[in-house]
Amino acid sequence: MPASGYRASDATEPPGAGEKTEKTARLLLLHQHPSPNIQPILFRPFQPSRHGSNMFRHVHKYEKWSQNLSFHTKKKSNSPDKHFSTPECPLRRKEFLPEYFSSWNLLAKNMPSLVQGNRMRHEVDKMPLLDHQHLQGHRQKRLAHLQLTIIASGYVWQHGDKDASKSIPKSIAVPLYYLSEELGLPPIVCHPSLALANWAPLFPDRPLCLENLRCLYTLPGGAEAEWFFLTTVMVELTFGKCIQSILSVVTSTKEENEGQAIQGLSHIADVVKQMEEVLSHMHDKLTSGTFFNVLRPYLGGYGGESSPLPEGVVFEGISDQPIKAFGGSAAQSATLQVLDALLGIQHTDGEKSFLMTMRTYMPPSHRQFVEAIENKSHSVRKFVECSNNSDLHKAYNTCLSAVARFRSYHIQIVTKYIIQARANKTTGKRFESLDNKGTGGTNLMPFLKTLRQDTMAKLVPSDNTQNGKSADN
């Protein structure tokens, strides 16, 4: 949608915000999924990487994947930690912003109870408009984004579908909008905030595992909601174990080193199996009733046909034009997209279009990593297909099968937590709009099954004798 009607003077610019008109106009472009005309980047442009060494410029950031997921590991000498409100506790001080932002700290932390007591809107309406430029450093900005998206979610969905708020007040909308733009993230609850930037180890000196993680903030659903986010985080952290192998496979393809490729692919397959195992722990502490009826509605997006907010949501102080955005979904995770890119798994039509849109919801560095692997100069699949080495075929197929199995297991999870939960719906009709869609807006099963099918379609026949024959990727 063109940003017609938008006037820069409509926006309340925070001091020093500068020329934002063009960026603002871009943000106002609506998501048109599954239109092929979709703008790939809605919130912040980034330079896609190209080939070879260019890729390694981006991937060095991923060598320590877990460090890119959280606040807890990065500590710089000029850390603004001294401003945190409870400096005596090393964990707590990292989950609150400086005193100036105390109203954000308070409302985000208490969002679940405020929503349940129907007091969220009342409290937000009393909130002052704070200048987000007082935030210092990336960590504070990510924390603020997490807080503001949670507060906005509570504000919009407090009374269910029927009385969803068509606008978000200036005190949240203005800082959330500009912060999102600065961070290259969507101005709505999303995987990069609720999962990637929302965890800390309980005991920093102990290994990262599900039992040693906690969330900084959560949505309604208590410990069960927290478990949903932690399991998701743990899948990401597990994926981090194979970043080096992904790079090694890319290099081995370029250098035509079959032994190294076999080793790398085998390790990736093992890690993907571990990711599936971690995903299975979702069942340990999350019931489908709580997920479906209590938590999921607060992951909802703005806009679209079946939405109670078909036009989107107006960000007061930014523009009178409503903004549409998809809700929070782990489809915004880079993990599977990186694996697809590495193995040459190609999706088409609406599925591809949706996944491309989801890339624009990833942190920019994650997006760039997916692109770097996708644009690698040598195709792993072509390398495998052109080889007569049956061990290489086997390693590639094992890796591919592990990804397909992960997708199958994920489909089982979706069946339990959405399809069956929808059938057993307990809490009346407060939230209905997400009954037939994913929070990312997909038609659930057909979408997920097609992705699995696309994965299996890439298996290299075990009696492959096509040495020298060109592959399709």
Ligand code: HEM
């Ligand atoms: C209760 C748990 C979960 C449910 C109900 C669920 C549901 C869904 C749904 C409905 C979609 C389709 C996109 C959309 O419309 O939102 C999706 C996509 C996806 N989800 Fe999940 N999900 C769950 C947990 C996870 C976890 C823990 C991960 C791990 C990171 C994950 C990774 C993905 C990925 C990568 C996609 C994109 C499709 C693909 O590449 O296969 N999901 N999920």
